[in-house]
């Protein structure tokens with residue numbers, strides 16, 4: 444190879460060996476092999492070389508170009524390897540840094556109350572049953588002793604989805620479903636959503652009930668009183684006062700409304716500043732559930748012999764109990780999903 448090309452080769456090799464970055468190597472590539480690069484210029488000058496010297500000169504220049512390309516590739520390869528091993532030693536993961544915290548959900552206050560009620564009944568041997576939210580007129584009304592023209596139907600403003608189909612207005616139709624398919628003894632509770640055309644601070648078009656019933660030979664009103672008194676004392680307080688008032692429901696006879704001593708004013712009817720208690724309207728009592736002995740007419744619908752079997756049934760509003768337990772004044776707060784409201788309840 445001619446001397447000047449030999450020098451050029453050494454010059455490139457020397458400069459590449461001193462290069463410390465990919466950018467520097469790229470700069471050298473442009474300088475020698477780029478469009479205006481030294482070697483490119485020499486190759487372009489071939490046409491001015493005497494024809495007899497041209498083949499050798501051409502070959503030398505091509506070898507030089509190949510040499511430079513090879514060196515550049517090798518140089519880039521070793522720079523990359525160097526960078527990798529440097530990253531491996533320097534960029535360590537700090538395992539002592541705190542991780543990103545995952546937001547924990549919590550149980551909705553209404554679910555908490557349902558769970559609590561279910562626990563109390565389960566401990567007494569009650570099973571849980573469920574039924575459909577969309578019912579037919581027969582199970583929601585008729586089999587519960589409310590024929591088409593019965594005035595009690597007006598107590599439950601109903602959402603109809605078709606002529607004989609409706610959103611259940613209470614969980615009582617599940618009583619009918621269970622009794623249609625099973626024989627006593629039965630001890631059942633039915634938690635679930637119910638629907639009525641009603642909407643204000645204490646009524647929601649969708650709310651929850653826990654229905655329950657017990658059927659066997661020889662079940663008496665004293666069983667109803669004993670079970671419900673125990674349940675209310677478990678849910679509210681061991682010394683809660685409980686009273687039973689005569690009432691009317693089409694599917695029970697006799698029927699009783701059950702009250703507990705007001706949890707806000709402690710049954711006094713008035714607050715410490717002597718203002719009347721708004722929650723119990725000054726009466727000192729809170730209506731908490733409806734109950735009664737299952738009407739023989741209901742047994743007739745499900746094919747039970749009312750001479751052999753008797754039973755009691757009851758229903759309670761979950762939202763009402765939650766409002767009293769936690770001092771919530773507007774039922775709508777339960778359904779707005781405002782985290783500021785929901786976060787006030789204990790989480791598990």
Ligand SMILES: [Zn+2]
Pocket residue numbers: 705706707708709710711712713720721722723724725726727728
């Ligand atoms: Zn009160």
